[in-house]
Amino acid sequence: MAKLSLRNISKRFGDTQVIHDFSAEVDNGEFLVLLGASGSGKSTLLRIIAGLTDASAGDVIFDNLRVNRQSPRERDIAFVFQSYALYPHLTVRENIAFPLALDKFKGWHHIPGVSTIARRVFGSSKDIVKQVASVSSMLELDEYANRKPGGLSGGQRQRVALARALIRNPSMFLLDEPLSNLDAKLRAELRGEIVRLHRLTGKTFVYVTHDQVEAMTMATQIVILHNGIVQQHATPQEIYVRPANTYVARFIGSPPMNLMTADVTDGQPALGGLRFPAPEQLRLGNGTVTLGLRPEHLTVSADVDGPGLAGTVRRIEDLGADTLIGVQPDPALGLNMWELNQDDLLWIRQTGQTRLMAGDPCTVSPEARMASYFDSDTGLNLVSAGKDSDAGMLPTRG
Amino acid sequence: MTTQEAPPITQSAPHKRRLKAPGNRSFSKPARYVMLAALVLFSGFPLYWMLNTALSEDSELYGQAQGWWPHWERLADFGDLIGSVPIFKWLTNSVVIAGGTTLLSLIFAVLAGYALSRFKFYGKGAAGFLLFATQMLPEALLVVPIYALFASLGLLNGMGGLILANVAFTMPVSVWIIKGAIDAIPYEIEEAAAVDGCPRVTILSLVLTPLILPSIAAAAVINFFDGWNEFLLAKTFIAERDLWPASVGLASFIGQYLTSLNSVMAAALLFTLPALIFFLLVQRRIVSGLTAGSVKG
Amino acid sequence: MSLRTSISPPAVAQPPIQDAPSRHHMWQRISPYIYIGPAVVYLIIFMIVPVVQGIQLSFTKTPLVKPDGGTGVGLENYSRLLSSPQFYNSLGATILYTAATVIFAVAIGAGSALLLNQAFKGRTIVRAIITFPWAVPTVATALIFSWIFNRSDGVLNEVVGVLGVGQQGWLVDPKFGMAAVVLTSVWKVMPLVMLVVLASLQSIPSELYEATRMDGAGALETFKAVTWPHIAPTVRVVTLLMTIWSIRRFEIIYLLTGGGPVDTTNTLVVNVYRQAFSNQELGRAAAIGALGLVLSLLVTVVYFMMERRNAAKEA
Numbered sequence A: 001m002a003k004l005s006l007r008n009i010s011k012r013f014g015d016t017q018v019i020h021d022f023s024a025e026v027d028n029g030e031f032l033v034l035l036g037a038s039g040s041g042k043s044t045l046l047r048i049i050a051g052l053t054d055a056s057a058g059d060v061i062f063d064n065l066r067v068n069r070q071s072p073r074e075r076d077i078a079f080v081f082q083s084y085a086l087y088p089h090l091t092v093r094e095n096i097a098f099p100l101a102l103d104k105f106k107g108w109h110h111i112p113g114v115s116t117i118a119r120r121v122f123g124s125s126k127d128i129v130k131q132v133a134s135v136s137s138m139l140e141l142d143e144y145a146n147r148k149p150g151g152l153s154g155g156q157r158q159r160v161a162l163a164r165a166l167i168r169n170p171s172m173f174l175l176d177e178p179l180s181n182l183d184a185k186l187r188a189e190l191r192g193e194i195v196r197l198h199r200l201t202g203k204t205f206v207y208v209t210h211d212q213v214e215a216m217t218m219a220t221q222i223v224i225l226h227n228g229i230v231q232q233h234a235t236p237q238e239i240y241v242r243p244a245n246t247y248v249a250r251f252i253g254s255p256p257m258n259l260m261t262a263d264v265t266d267g268q269p270a271l272g273g274l275r276f277p278a279p280e281q282l283r284l285g286n287g288t289v290t291l292g293l294r295p296e297h298l299t300v301s302a303d304v305d306g307p308g309l310a311g312t313v314r315r316i317e318d319l320g321a322d323t324l325i326g327v328q329p330d331p332a333l334g335l336n337m338w339e340l341n342q343d344d345l346l347w348i349r350q351t352g353q354t355r356l357m358a359g360d361p362c363t364v365s366p367e368a369r370m371a372s373y374f375d376s377d378t379g380l381n382l383v384s385a386g387k388d389s390d391a392g393m394l395p396t397r398g
Numbered sequence B: 001m002t003t004q005e006a007p008p009i010t011q012s013a014p015h016k017r018r019l020k021a022p023g024n025r026s027f028s029k030p031a032r033y034v035m036l037a038a039l040v041l042f043s044g045f046p047l048y049w050m051l052n053t054a055l056s057e058d059s060e061l062y063g064q065a066q067g068w069w070p071h072w073e074r075l076a077d078f079g080d081l082i083g084s085v086p087i088f089k090w091l092t093n094s095v096v097i098a099g100g101t102t103l104l105s106l107i108f109a110v111l112a113g114y115a116l117s118r119f120k121f122y123g124k125g126a127a128g129f130l131l132f133a134t135q136m137l138p139e140a141l142l143v144v145p146i147y148a149l150f151a152s153l154g155l156l157n158g159m160g161g162l163i164l165a166n167v168a169f170t171m172p173v174s175v176w177i178i179k180g181a182i183d184a185i186p187y188e189i190e191e192a193a194a195v196d197g198c199p200r201v202t203i204l205s206l207v208l209t210p211l212i213l214p215s216i217a218a219a220a221v222i223n224f225f226d227g228w229n230e231f232l233l234a235k236t237f238i239a240e241r242d243l244w245p246a247s248v249g250l251a252s253f254i255g256q257y258l259t260s261l262n263s264v265m266a267a268a269l270l271f272t273l274p275a276l277i278f279f280l281l282v283q284r285r286i287v288s289g290l291t292a293g294s295v296k297g
Numbered sequence C: 001m002s003l004r005t006s007i008s009p010p011a012v013a014q015p016p017i018q019d020a021p022s023r024h025h026m027w028q029r030i031s032p033y034i035y036i037g038p039a040v041v042y043l044i045i046f047m048i049v050p051v052v053q054g055i056q057l058s059f060t061k062t063p064l065v066k067p068d069g070g071t072g073v074g075l076e077n078y079s080r081l082l083s084s085p086q087f088y089n090s091l092g093a094t095i096l097y098t099a100a101t102v103i104f105a106v107a108i109g110a111g112s113a114l115l116l117n118q119a120f121k122g123r124t125i126v127r128a129i130i131t132f133p134w135a136v137p138t139v140a141t142a143l144i145f146s147w148i149f150n151r152s153d154g155v156l157n158e159v160v161g162v163l164g165v166g167q168q169g170w171l172v173d174p175k176f177g178m179a180a181v182v183l184t185s186v187w188k189v190m191p192l193v194m195l196v197v198l199a200s201l202q203s204i205p206s207e208l209y210e211a212t213r214m215d216g217a218g219a220l221e222t223f224k225a226v227t228w229p230h231i232a233p234t235v236r237v238v239t240l241l242m243t244i245w246s247i248r249r250f251e252i253i254y255l256l257t258g259g260g261p262v263d264t265t266n267t268l269v270v271n272v273y274r275q276a277f278s279n280q281e282l283g284r285a286a287a288i289g290a291l292g293l294v295l296s297l298l299v300t301v302v303y304f305m306m307e308r309r310n311a312a313k314e315a
Helices: A042-050 A092-103 A114-123 A126-138 A154-166 A184-201 A212-218 A236-241 A246-251 A387-393 B012-020 B029-054 B072-076 B078-082 B087-118 B124-136 B139-153 B159-183 B187-195 B200-211 B213-229 B232-237 B246-251 B261-296 C024-057 C076-082 C085-116 C123-135 C138-148 C155-162 C177-202 C206-214 C219-247 C251-256 C268-277 C282-314
Strands: A004-013 A016-026 A031-036 A057-062 A077-080 A172-176 A204-209 A221-226 A229-234 A258-265 A268-271 A287-293 A298-301 A309-318 A322-329 A346-351 A361-366 A372-374
Touching: A004 A042, A016 A042, A016 A057, A016 A229, A031 A042, A031 A212, A042 A077, A042 A172, A042 A204, A077 A154, A077 B187, A092 A114, A092 A126, A092 A154, A114 B200, A126 A154, A154 A184, A172 A184, A184 A204, A184 A212, A204 A212, A212 A236, A221 A236, A221 A246, A229 A236, A229 A246, A246 A258, A246 A287, A246 A372, A258 A346, A268 A287, A298 A346, A322 A361, B029 B261, B029 C085, B029 C123, B029 C138, B029 C177, B072 B078, B078 B261, B087 B124, B087 B159, B087 B200, B087 B213, B087 B246, B087 B261, B087 C024, B124 B159, B124 C024, B124 C282, B139 B159, B139 B232, B139 C024, B139 C268, B139 C282, B159 B213, B159 B232, B159 C024, B187 B200, B200 B213, B200 C024, B213 B246, B213 B261, B232 B246, B246 B261, B246 C138, B261 C123, B261 C138, C024 C282, C076 C282, C085 C123, C085 C177, C085 C219, C085 C268, C085 C282, C123 C177, C138 C155, C138 C177, C138 C251, C177 C219, C177 C251, C206 C219, C219 C282, C251 C268, C268 C282
Parallel strands: A031 A204, A031 A221, A077 A172, A172 A204
Antiparallel strands: A004 A016, A004 A057, A221 A229, A258 A268, A258 A287, A287 A372, A298 A361, A309 A322, A309 A361, A322 A346
16 A cells, blocks of 8 residues: 655756656555656656656655665566566466566575576466466456467557556556557557556556546546646546646647637626626736637537627538537637637537538637636636646736 | 567578569679689688598598599498597587687676666776777787786696686677677566566576577577687697697697598598588678677777 | 646645665666676786786796796887897788788678679579688688698699699798788688678668669669668778788688798787797797787777768768
8 A cells, every 4th residue: 555755856867857846645546647748757757656767856755655765676566568568588477477476586586597497486386376367367368378478469468467567466556658559449448457457456556648538537636747847736527627727728638628819808808709707716807818618618500690709610520429610710800719729720519410511601609607717928727726826816918 | 589589590581582682783694603603612612622531542642633522431430530530539628618618708798798788887988998999809919928827827728727718708799799689678678577576687587588598599609619619729728638629639730641631631520510500500690790799899 | 837736735744754675776886887897807807917918028038938937128029029120021921911811801702792692593502602611610721721732732733733833832832821821811701701791782772773773874883873882881891800800810820831931921920929939938929919919909090090081071
């Protein structure tokens, strides 16, 4: 059982700082996902927790023990690699039995030559064989027990790697993009498998991925990293509903949140003449604010005279159950689309199919109370930002 | 061993593909065949002549022209063929010396190759340079001081001392071969083993060594035949005829005519054959090892 | 810098944090030295110490029978060497032997690689036959060539006899000694050049040839434009290796001629050996050895300077 604390972790490789002053507390039994694009420092952070990489500064604390100086094996963790990292010369059974056999090693068993024999002898001992059999059957690996990793598919290999992690009953599971090398169907399947293992073991999982679907479906809490800096640490729901800043807003959700610059007059934001009710927590003066709306909080209709933002349908993506509609706002509205919006279109998600066609004029109506508001300078969410970022509460400009 | 296996030693696959590749056609057809024939004659004839001499009658060798074709029937009585040359005793010594050289050299090479491949440490550049530069030192120039050193340590006239001296010359190449092999193994496998509870030494013995076995085998063959062929140190260090390896023993017949030359050549063939077979098996590996080791530095 | 919103608020009162016990950290610092150490120590004892001792030895007069009981003579060994015609003869023999062996071995080796890079029936067998000599132990090589070159009963004299030339003492006539030794050496080392160059030739992408062919280039132009630029670095490296190895080659020469006839093949390394073990003068032998070492180093330095210039030219 371990509660994981990371205190002020920094990491530099030469001149580049890949992690800036990272701190987090993770209770036992949590499923923490470290989410970020490549180069965000998420894998490095995981390797620091595992002891595979040393932090430049800061402490890794398991319960109340600082483990900075401990080797991976002393930390009692299991690590699952993106590349599976199975032992190619051993059979599936031997791969799974490997950590248990090693647990039985005493000092002199590590002597070269002796270790080879010791691994075989311990690996075929009754208790280990029994445990291997039970873990294998749990992960449906029985029929491959005598194959070598080279004869397995990617999905099967990752199951073996999971089995090898599971069998040690470690205090913590660390998984580094374990599903990235698999195709979509297998990924969905193994996602369920990993969640099941998490419930079954009740242990802390720390899971690194760049895939927001994995993060949203598996995590009990998510840390979003960008260039080595934490953007938000919250539950999946919180992150979706109240993204801490525009980066998170754009990173989570597909298509991402629509962001636009809204003018604020006397504390009242307005978009293309459409007024938005200012949330109570907001004290806006005059100036601008970045306004965000998720695609599902917009509706589109062919009724050009209705209330809302006038525009033209440009793209239609029929996903079956849902349809995504890309609308170009009427230039006469003078709508200032946020620089990162894809194709300068407002994206709307609607259930079922649409009768609209590309080129049709239309009206987009927002569900105004669902809008998010971000500081147009710092990008911070003006509503959700907690105590840490009081400075973000004064968005007025001009 | 499946995914991580180094490319096979044999030369079949890439060549078959190459046959169809256009290649360069710098020579006209007849000229090419004439040149090839000359090359084959140049390279092949001495070996053929060794065989022919070994299988010729005593009477043919001196005074009259030696026949062009071997007397194959002489193979039937092999003991006769070898005559009074104590080649089997010498070959046994050669096996001991070459085997000892190989074993010791590989132990050093696996450890040092691992350090050079996987660690960053102070003095790594210097160690690499030492391993590169010592390859350049000529045996014949070192033989005098090594002789002086061994004389003062009482290591002369024994196979043990000879093995110690040989290893100094064979080890550097092996280190480069092993280092190259470990470089090609994904680091994650090692990290997985570290998480699973292996200290470094056990990672090396339980995980890496089995994975680089093909390269270790190639290095072993190279070392074995370095020890097998070695002449200078053996001749200098070992005076006693019974302790000679085959190289020194056979060399003692050069330019002397007390022993029948056909027997000497038959013994020389026995000495040559294992080297020929094994070298052809690992030919490719040796070529890449040599160029890698000496070019990389 | 951080924008975090912590889910679990920082605990107010926590038990003090202690370092977990570990022996790992100390090991991590010293373990590289444990692995590299044996090899380095070994090479220092058996390579570096002898080199240093050899240099020390070169300033002494030391008899073979008492290798550790020499008397210091300062630079006498060197001054005597540098004023003796025998030394310059030995230096000349080394240079002649090296130049001839390297030129023929590289030319024939590279030529056979070009020949073998083309498809023809029986190529595998031909390549094997051409490779054989490389695997033949040096002593066996010397044995067979000394028989081929034998004055009275050797097959070479049998062949030239057919051509109407009388018997020649290939290994005892000062006119032929060096040629015989070079021929034997080329026979032995040429396959390695061939294999290395062939490997390089086979790494040329065939698209390059197709492209030049479509441009209508002839065989010679193709060679100049595609083949040579690609194999040139390999040829240079192999030439360096051949040169260094030729300077230090001992066994073939010692076994075939022993440095004779009339010192025509008395190269530096053979000279070292004869001074040490025939004349029993370890000091003088070590001095020749030291000068030979300087020669090897010189070649290497020149090579690396040329490589640097080549690299600079390309950049």
